[in-house]
Amino acid sequence: MNGPDQWDGRELSGGPGERPRIPAPRAAPEDRGPLPDVPPAPVTEPAGDAVAGDGGSPAHDDPRADTPREPEAEPLTDIAPAPLTAPTPAPPHRVLKSLLGAWALSACSAEETAAVEEHLTDCASCADEALRLRDAVGLLHPADSLDLDPLLRSRVLEGCLGRRPARIPVPEWAAPYDAETAKLDALLRDMGEAEWRAPVRLRWFEGERPVERETTVAGVMGHLLAVDGLVATALGLPDPLGTAAPPGAPNPLIRTETFWRSPDGEPGPTATHGPWRDQSYSLIRQVSFAGGKVAELAVPYGDFRLPLRDAFLDRAFECWVHAGDIAEAVDYPYEAPAAAHLHRMVDLAARLLPSALADRRRAGLAAPPQRLVEAGAPGRTLHLEVEGNGGGHWYIALDSPAALGTPDHTVAHIALDSAEFCQLAAGHIPPEEAAAGQHGERDAIREVLFATASLSRL
Missing domain, CATH: 1.20.120.450 (dinb family like domain)
Structure with a gap:
């Protein structure tokens, strides 16, 4: 050959008197596959400087003798197929039926699940039972509380x-x-x-x-x-x-x-x-x-x-x-009462406060009225503001249980949360500890807080 040939993208020198540069064998696609790797055949170097041999040599008999050839790979040995295993027999009907509950709860193993589902395609009674169990599982809520809501x-x-x-x-x-x-x-x-x-x-x-x-x-x-x-x-x-x-x-x-x-x-x-x-x-x-x-x-x-x-x-x-x-x-x-119900309870306590104030005065536990109230006159008024669920605004008559409080005669203002007001009216917290927003006459505020606590009883 007078020019370089191409072998797998590499140049090979084929001139007389030169030793050909033979590349390493290419990796076959199946080298990393299931078949074992086959080692390449050894390369034999020509004797002397001649490229062609004596008469009868391949150099004279084969016109392509000067072309380097890829070494032939040894024939692959036959790989014996894996021995066939007998299929695992399906569990009996009674065993598969006993697994239906666990299957409905998704608690079976992969093998048990496959066996049960294959059985359900052939057994109508088990298929009906499995459907009922799946429906029942849908009603279960293990994360929820089992206690009934009081409301x-x-x-x-x-x-x-x-x-x-x-x-x-x-x-x-x-x-x-x-x-x-x-x-x-x-x-x-x-x-x-x-x-x-x-x-x-x-x-x-x-x-x-x-x-x-x-x-x-x-x-x-x-x-x-x-x-x-x-x-x-x-x-x-x-x-x-x-x-x-x-x-x-x-x-x-x-x-x-x-x-x-x-x-x-x-x-x-x-x-x-x-x-x-x-x-x-x-x-x-x-x-x-x-x-x-x-x-x-x-x-x-x-x-x-x-x-x-x-x-x-x-x-x-x-x-x-x-x-x-x-x-x-x-x-x-x-839970606390509904807002509408709690408002009615707070309203009752507010309406009873003028009478509770009068009872405390008769018992000597509160100061006498600071202002004489004529028939029909409103007298002093305390603005009671109850905030939150069930709250509202009430005007408490301070000087007479028969009078009606009016905003025009307000001398003090108390603001309480509805839960705290109810705890005070139940006697569960002392009047001194009621965290009330207060403004105005201190004596009037103190008397109303103590009167609210006096509404409680056994």
Whole structure:
């Protein structure tokens, strides 16, 4: 050959007397594949300087003798195929059926899942069962709380009544009591026997100092049962104390002590939960049938009386307060009343403040009025602002319980959060510790805060 040839992109010298430069073997595509690597054949160098051999040599017989040739690779050895393994037999029907529950929960291994799903294509009964189990799994929510929402009953009733009004509706002023008793009933249903004996600390305010009394969850329910009995007897329903009811003017404290000393006052859900729940149902049913005719019926509370509409708000407020005491004792979360219901409770407390101020003055616990009020005159007024859920604005008459407060005669202003105001009215925080925004006459502010705390009782 007179010129350089191309071999795999490299020049090779093919002149006489020169040794050809043979490149290394190219890598085959299957070198990294499943076949074993085959080593290249060794290259034999020509003897002497001649490129062509003697007569009969390939240099004379083959016209392409001066062209370098790629070394021939050794033949590949045959690779024996992998021995065939027998297929794994499918598990029996009873085994696959027992795996359906785990399969529905995605708890099977890959092999079990494949076996079950192959079985479902041939077995109609297992396919139906698997479909039912998958539907049931869709109803499970393990991350959610299994406790019922205490407001569930109220929301269901509200939705039902919104679609179809009740033929005999619950009066608007009795709705807070209906909702709070339902919430407390839901809490009690979720408690065990031991929790009924959990210690509960009852707190209220007397005179100038806070008072405490320790009882149990069952004791708290006995107290609610006995005091709700005042409303029950006013409506002509049986007295829960029966013949053990103390004679004379009904007093909530005396009635509670009487029930606690009775055999029915022993701790336990059967002694208090059932009777209290039945009595609350009877009260709601009775006022619903009576309608507005009984709204102004007087309910005696010992030294004072309340119209029935206000007595129901008072019982709703106390039910909520003591339900919070129980929830705190058993470490259970408890929600505040709905905004509309809480506003009614706060309004009742604000309307009772002028009378509470007059009672404290008669007991020598508050200074006399600073201004003589003639008949029909408003006198001094304190602006009570309750902020937050259920709040509002009220003007409290300071000099006469019969007068009506007006913005024009305001001498002081108090701002309280609704939750803090309710805790103060329940006697759970002292008046000195109420974090109130205050402006105006200091004495008027102090008297109203102490009068608010004096609304509490056992």
